[in-house]
Amino acid sequence: MNLVLDYGNSFAKVGIFENYDLRSQYTFAHRDELKNFLQNFSADNFILSSVTHEASSxxxxxxxxxxxxxxxxxxxxxxxxxxxxxxxxxxxxxxGVCGAYQKFPGTNCLVIDAGTCVTYDFLDDKGNYHGGAISPGLKMRLQAMNAFTAKLPLVDVISNPPLIGTTTETCLQSGAINGMSEEIKGIISLYQQKIVDLKAILCGGDASFFENQLKGPIFAIPELVLSGLNSILIYNVGH
Known part of the structure; x- marks a missing residue:
């Protein structure tokens, strides 16, 4: 049994795998809860990915x-x-790229991780990872407009904001949410103009929020990073 941990900017996500099959997953907002879970869970192998916390701790x-x-x-x-x-x-x-490789081998993949930041990562059909792009995530866009202006308020994320905002609140929501949705569509389109048979994959905390707003063939796989970590773990155990 494999235990994988993705410690991100906002949450810690844990996946339990039997070989490549995800059996269960958990999300922790508090460090003490995560610590208690890890100390009391038995597994054969473990891998940690952390963007914010020292692995040694x-x-x-x-x-x-x-x-x-x-x-x-x-x-x-x-x-x-x-x-x-x-x-x-x-x-x-x-x-995330390794997760795409495991699920769609021999395929050109654009991995879009909509989390604290939005990341775009390209993997070609020969298994070569090239890089991509990074832009502000949804909450970051709303927070930035509040933090770097004198009077703009911090507003909530809503589903399907109007295109034409009629209040300052709905204008902010329209700009951030519709703007991010159109950015994702535009980036996919740019890649499709350059790459034949591209598979676009959406993951991250805001994946479900944007899944219904994005038209065209796109695969929403919220657990992609966990699956990628598990594939890296299996690859290293085998070596």
Whole structure:
């Protein structure tokens, strides 16, 4: 049994796998809850991906697990990375790409992770990871307009905001939400103009929010990063 942990900016996500099958998953908002879970869960193998927390502070929580890995730029991957600065690459991004490779081998994939930031990552049909783009996530856009202006309020995220806002609140919601939706559509279109037979894959905390707003063939796989971490774990256990 494999235990994988994706420790992101906002939440810690845990996946339990039997080989490549995701059996269960959990989300933790509080560090103490995560610690208690890890200390009391038995598994054969463990891998950690963290963008915010020092791995050395988390590994003692899984001392009882024999085989452990930390996802870093030095860890062998099932894909070939062509990224010019691998030491600066977010580990969640490479995990998402490996998830795409495991689910759609031999396919050109654009992985769109809609989380704290929106990341776009391209994997070609030969298993080469090229890179992509990073832009502000939905909540970050709303927070920025509030933080960097004197009078604009912080507004809530809503579904299907009007195109034409009739109040300052709905104008902010229209700009951030419709703007991000159109950005994603536009990026997909740009890739489709350059790449034949492209498969667009959406994941991340806001994936379900945008899934219904994006038209055309797009695969929403919220657990993609967890699946990618598991594939990296299996790859390293086998080596």
């Amino acid at each position: 988390i590994l003692p929580w899984v001392d009882h697990i024999k085989t452990k890995f930390i996802l870093t730029a030095a860890l062998p991957l099932p894909v070939k990375s062509l990224y010019a600065t691998p030491e600066t690459l977010g580990v969640d991004r490479i995990a």
